[in-house]
Every structure is written in structure tokens, then in C-alpha cells.
Amino acid sequence: MNWLEFSNLLWFIVFVSLVAFVMWSCLSSIKFVWKYWKEWNTHPKYNPIEIYVHHGRVVSVRSDLKGHHREFCLCYNDCVRFNPGTPYNCEIARALYEFNMKYDLVTPVWECPEYTKYFQDQKGKEINE
Numbered sequence: 001m002n003w004l005e006f007s008n009l010l011w012f013i014v015f016v017s018l019v020a021f022v023m024w025s026c027l028s029s030i031k032f033v034w035k036y037w038k039e040w041n042t043h044p045k046y047n048p049i050e051i052y053v054h055h056g057r058v059v060s061v062r063s064d065l066k067g068h069h070r071e072f073c074l075c076y077n078d079c080v081r082f083n084p085g086t087p088y089n090c091e092i093a094r095a096l097y098e099f100n101m102k103y104d105l106v107t108p109v110w111e112c113p114e115y116t117k118y119f120q121d122q123k124g125k126e127i128n129e
């Protein structure tokens with residue numbers, strides 16, 4: 001191998017190393033961006049609205065409120081008028097349920113003029129006020 005061939009081989013090695021370094025840098029950058037993009041897209045701190053399938057329909061919901069509907073809804077908080085699945089169910093609750101079913105919504109009742117709390121005395125006997 002003469003000096004010219006050796007020099008060409010050296011330049012070729014430098015060139016291949018440079019290309020490999022640039023490709024590695026690009027891939028690392030893409031991996032970095034992909035990781036943080038995924039995290040940003042799913043982390044409740046950055047994106048509090050999540051999307052999931054509920055009753056066969058894709059819906060959006062605030063992550064911190066997902067599944068807490070019954071905790072907040074007045075109907076589920078000891079309202080004596082709330083009797084789902086019976087003929088004695090509250091007219092408002094029934095209408096709201098039908099509305100929710102029609103549009104695939106979840107709408108807790110925050111305020112209600114008809115709310116009546118269900119009380120029990122010590123022996124478990126109902127006392128309704």
C-alpha cells in the first residue's frame with residue numbers, strides 16, 4: 001500500500017465515522033423527542049384530557065375526574081328520589097339519564113332543587129325529611 005492509498009483509506013474511515021456519528025445523533029434526537037412527546041401527550045400534568053373508549057364510544061375526559069362521577073353526583077349521595085331501574089325513579093334523573101345515553105355523556109348533578117336526603121336512624125329505619 002502506497003502513501004496515496006493509505007491516505008484515501010484514512011479519509012474513507014474518517015468519512016464513514018462522521019456519517020455514523022451524524023446518523024447516531026439524529027436517531028438519538030428522534031428517540032429523545034419521541035420519548036418526551038409521548039410523555040407530554042399522556043402525562044396529566046401537561047395534558048389533563050385523556051381519550052378512552054367508554055360504552056363502545058371514544059370519549060374525552062379530564063384524567064383527574066375520570067371514574068369519579070358518582071362521588072360528585074347528588075343523586076348518588078343519598079337522594080331518596082333516586083331509584084334507578086324502578087318506576088319510582090326521579091323524573092329529572094331519568095330525563096338526564098336518557099339525555100346522557102343519547103349523546104354518550106357523563107353529567108353528574110351538582111345542584112338540584114328536588115334533592116331529598118335519605119336518613120336512617122340507629123336501628124336502620126328510614127327517616128326521610
Ligand code: SF4
Binds near residue numbers: 116
Ligand atoms: S331529585 Fe335531584 S338529586 Fe335527587 S335523584 Fe332527582 S335529580 Fe338526582
